[in-house]
Amino acid sequence: GVVRADGVEAGDSALEDEKKYSKVLEELRAVSKTYTEDPGLKKERDMLSRKLGTHLIQISGTQEQVQRKTGDIVAMLTPMPPQVQAFAIIKFCEKIVMQIHK
Secondary structure, X not given: OEEOOOOOEEOHHHHHHHHHHHHHHHHHHHHHXXXXXXXXXXXXXXXXXXXXXXXXXXXXXXXXXXXXXXXXXXXXXXXXXXXXXXXXHHHHHHHHHHHHOO
């Protein structure tokens, strides 16, 4: 393993994954920037964030339920413009991390 500057020990593959995911997150933030920063869309962003949170809460352990909820989320995101999709993906990931750290 390797010890990062913040003192966390991680394997080489974990560090490679971290770099890859950081790059994807950076790209998503760039794509969603106009949507995220538009004050006129705050209510829409909040509503989308709540919908994603509801879907995440409804996901439980069975593979069938996970597949169904994943389908619901994909169906919700598919018609949205790329900047809204990027925002939603970031929010969804943040919500997953919050659930893990509860």
